[in-house]
Amino acid sequence: MHIDYHTHHARCGHAVGELEDYVRRGIALGLDQLGLSDHMPLVHVDPAAYYPEMAMPLEELPRYVEECLALKEKYRGQIDIRVGLEGDYIEGWEAPIREMIEAYPWDYVIGSVHFLGEWDVTDYRQTAQWEGRDRLEVYTRYYDAVAKAARSGLYDYIGHIDVIKRFGYVPDADVWPLERAALDVVREAGMAIELNASGLRTPAEEMFPSRRMLEYAHRIGIPVTLGSDAHQPERLGQYLPEARALLKEIGFAELATFARRNCHRIAF
Template identity: 75%
Template structure:
């Protein structure tokens, strides 16, 4: 079973390629399931005055859903398309997030923390925000947000759970207790996590999450899915062979897939 559940396309502003180009690439590389999971529109900042090209416009959301389900039907028998959303968790915007999550018949919704307030910690243009900050305090705020995301009931799995490390900014102090608390929240709320291979092409040069967190997730019985976080069609499936190898080394034998918000475990 070859799957890729984390992808982005041109509507989000910082990716290229149409949805159909991703589908065709998925067929070409032999994916069994392709998850379409573009970014939820911005809710707590003004798109007109914030950094450009952050997420799809609100008016594009229904068009995204309509096109995704149309492609699911068109390519039936060639590739199994699952229609998802990367539903950013933004503290204080829970009601607006819930409206979007409930408005469409998603196969799955990824819960990802990108924002701490108005700072997108995953945006390379905003790394200057680290200057003068207590790195441990930032990590504490981030992992607190992850735990709160788990408790909302909005999500099926948590995306790139330790993405805070993306640009290599790390506290001198040990943060394993913060990582473990986040995984405990995942377990307590019956969620899964993803192994997001895109970290291998980031400054941190490590997948999300770390091997230590994967081992802890396995010990806790947390289900796991997999994604490339591709922002270009040619990167679909990138590093997923390496990711599957790591999972097998750690001891995982199954992957979580989703249909109609229901988790289905499959061998890989």
């Protein structure tokens, strides 16, 4: 079973390629399932006044879904397309996020924390905001948001759960208690996480999440899915062989897949 559940395309503003380019690339790679999962439109900031090219414009969302569904039918029998969304969790904005999610027939919705307030901690243009901050306090806020995302009931799995490490800003203190507590909440919520292989091409030089988080997830029974977080068609599936090998080494025998907001575990 070869899957890639985390992809982006030109509508989000910071990726390239059309949806169909990713589908054709997925077929060429021999993927069994391809998840299309572009960024949810921003709800808590004015896109015109914020950093450009952050997420899909709201008016494009229905067109995105329509195109995903059309491609699902067009390529039926060649590749199994799953229609998804990467949904930001933003504390205090749960109602409009829920309204957006419930308006469309998703196969899955990724719960990702990018924002702490109006600071996108995953945006390379905003790394200056780390200066002068207590890194442990930032990590504490981040993992608190992850826990709230898991408890919200809005999402099917948590994306790149430790992406806060992306640019190499790490506290002097051990953050394992924060990571473990977040995983405990994910388990209590009956959710999955993803192994996001894109971390290998970031300053962190490590997948999201770390091996120790994956080992703990395996120990407490959290299902794991796979994603390359491709923002270019040629990066579809990048580092997923390494990700699969790591999961097998840890002891995982199944991957989490999603259809109509239901999780299915499939041997790989």
